[in-house]
Amino acid sequence: QNLLAEKVEQLMEWSSRRSIFRMNGDKFRKFIKAPPRNYSMIVMFTALQPQRQCSVCRQANEEYQILANSWRYSSAFCNKLFFSMVDYDEGTDVFQQLNMNSAPTFMHFPPKGRPKRADTFDLQRIGFAAEQLAKWIADRTDVHIRVFRPPNYSGTIALALLVSLVGGLLYLRRNNLEFIYNKTGWAMVSLCIVFAMTSGQMWNHIRGPPYAHKNPHNGQV
Template identity: 30%
Template structure:
């Protein structure tokens, strides 16, 4: 009886060792095929690489990159997937953490697509190991469905969250020399253009009156409710219910597009009248002309303020004050 138990134990050890060796051989065989790119799989190789037992992770991208299938997302993501596989294979990994990357195209894996009942592509499946230090009790594959364009960084971050804790190979994008050369060329062109045009452009850029005009226009636009119109998509004008047109909307939370322009024009006239009284009129040498200018600009100021108050009263009917003549 003791001899029988020893024989059974020996056979189990031999079987385990042979299974482990076969599993290791399978991993090394597939890894030799994916030094710089994911393994191109078929139905049979997909079944083989994901079969149990396995002491390695497997990430398989089920895609339909052929042009006849019209999967634009599949073709756009393929270079990103190859970048992930290349970065992992070339990077340093923790001891014992083994992973294979494969690509199963619909043209070569129709049986697998039917077996998995896939209606869309691409789909990523990550199979955890079933034996070894990183084995999981639930060995069902983890699935990532693509809802839209995604970068290699986003998918790689998701994959790292599914792997055991520890350092992972960094995702390394190759240097885009064309973009680098283009950037340097554009920069040199911009510097050259600035050097040539600076004698003509700098006086304009440094012109205080120009900046004052731009600032004043911006202030008038935004204080009159220009952004409110863009956010609320307000109508330009509206009917008054009697066959006419209403230019001002009642209430403080409503306004029309035309109303904004009228208020901006009022603010502009008030601003120019104030500037004229403060800066232009004192420089007039003739006393009579100066008095006439004061009367004119003062009348403009009074009239515009009166009209502004009437607009305010239109929007708020309970406002008790007014300023003649409006």
């Protein structure tokens, strides 16, 4: 009981400083693999160092950070669920121990017993959006996390710039607005929109599919 209390106290202290704490091999074995445990641990196995050139790892990390922050600053936060990560360059032995050859990977380590197949998040099929991760966590731990995303003003700024650009153009050409009735110009704009839609850009924007897929036979990304 004393050992368990010490582990939980340490995890709560780390959580008070950051919503996701990094694990090396020793910390992974002590806090995640070794009993006793009465808490669930969500671990992202990743490769964030620039030399790894894993762009999908950075994208997944952003979503994971949003999810962990949503839990850390929610009124339901407690010592039954924690978020951590293992970077390949900081925990190569952990990757070898789990026979893991791809990143990013999300796993749930339950309070008792070994992780089951469903405790590994199906990133290739579902994607890594924070909302999808939260749903998976609810299925595995019965802990429901409401995802709060920070406000994104990029769309508003882009719209303001576009309106300013169009307004400035109309002002400069206010004495000659015949170009507005140019059929060729409008046809070119329409074709560009059609090509963008048929290229799959809108589908990607709506569905947010994963950047890369893993070969189920050899695990290669």
